[in-house]
Amino acid sequence: MLSGKIPVGTSSTQDTYMTDEEDVSDDDMAPEDLMEDERCLVILLSKEEKRRMRKPWRNSLIIKMFDGKVGYMGLMRKLKRKWSIKGELALTDIGCRYYIARFTNKEDYNFVLSQGPWMIDDCYLTIRKWVTNFIPDDSPLKVLTAWLRILNLSAEYFDTQFLHKVGAKIGKVLRVDRTTAQADRGQFTRISVEIDLTKPLLSKF
Numbered sequence: 001m002l003s004g005k006i007p008v009g010t011s012s013t014q015d016t017y018m019t020d021e022e023d024v025s026d027d028d029m030a031p032e033d034l035m036e037d038e039r040c041l042v043i044l045l046s047k048e049e050k051r052r053m054r055k056p057w058r059n060s061l062i063i064k065m066f067d068g069k070v071g072y073m074g075l076m077r078k079l080k081r082k083w084s085i086k087g088e089l090a091l092t093d094i095g096c097r098y099y100i101a102r103f104t105n106k107e108d109y110n111f112v113l114s115q116g117p118w119m120i121d122d123c124y125l126t127i128r129k130w131v132t133n134f135i136p137d138d139s140p141l142k143v144l145t146a147w148l149r150i151l152n153l154s155a156e157y158f159d160t161q162f163l164h165k166v167g168a169k170i171g172k173v174l175r176v177d178r179t180t181a182q183a184d185r186g187q188f189t190r191i192s193v194e195i196d197l198t199k200p201l202l203s204k205f
Contacts, residue, residue, distance in 0.1 A: 025050060025132075050132075059109050060102045060130040064141070065123050075099070078120050083112050098136035114175045114192055117147065128194060129174070144195050145174065149188045158189060167191040170202060 028044040045053075070078065076091050079101070083089075087105025094100055103109040112118075118125040128145045148170060150163075157163075160176050167173035171193035195201075 054132060057100065057102070057130050059106070060100050061109070061113060062098060062128050062130055062134060063101055064096075064098045064126045065120055066126070070121060075120070082118065082120065083108065094134075094136050096136040100130065113145070114177075116145065142196065142198050144197055146193060146195050148191045148193060150190070151188045153189055163189065163191055166205075167193050169205065171195040 025047070027046045030042045030044060065075070072091070072093055076089070079085075079091070080089055085103075085105070085108050087103060087108050089104075089108070090102040092100040092102070101112070103112075113127060113129065116125075116127055118127065126141060126144055128143055148167065150166065163176045164173050167176065170191075173191060173193050175192040177190045177192070
């Protein structure tokens with residue numbers, strides 16, 4: 001179940017900051033069909049060049065607001081207030097209502113990524129970790145970060161490794177929150193995952 005507004009509590013938090021080694025591909029290789037084409041300029045990047053260029057963006061988030069008409073400065077003010085930013089926030093407009101949010105404070109980054117869902121002026125704000133070679137367009141979203149609630153779980157299953165295993169069946173696990181909260185049908189735990197929207201949603205497990 002996609003969660004609604006979820007109370008924030010203390011929890012066993014996974015550090016979601018990227019390391020320098022994540023998402024760094026090997027040295028580029030020129031496509032064979034272009035090697036002898038003098039009319040086509042080929043620019044190759046080494047692994048080290050990619051690491052240098054991507055490093056400033058690694059701990060950023062890609063955000064998009066549905067149906068929102070808030071301007072850049074208005075959105076910046078609302079995000080700082082909504083997220084209670086402790087450090088600095090840099091917002092880069094990359095088109096098609098997509099923005100890249102960069103944080104100077106590690107706690108801000110982890111908080112925004114893990115404590116959603118977020119609403120701005122009653123419009124849903126989608127958030128996902130920054131990825132290399134992201135091209136914004138108007139096509140439907142393919143990946144969405146969401147919270148999954150697991151209701152009425154027996155106490156012995158409040159185990160981080162087990163909950164990670166459950167989440168991995170659904171998508172890429174970003175965070176496991178072992179803190180329980182009261183719901184209408186009892187206690188629940190929650191898992192933050194990246195869901196591939198190109199695949200059918202699971203009906204039950």
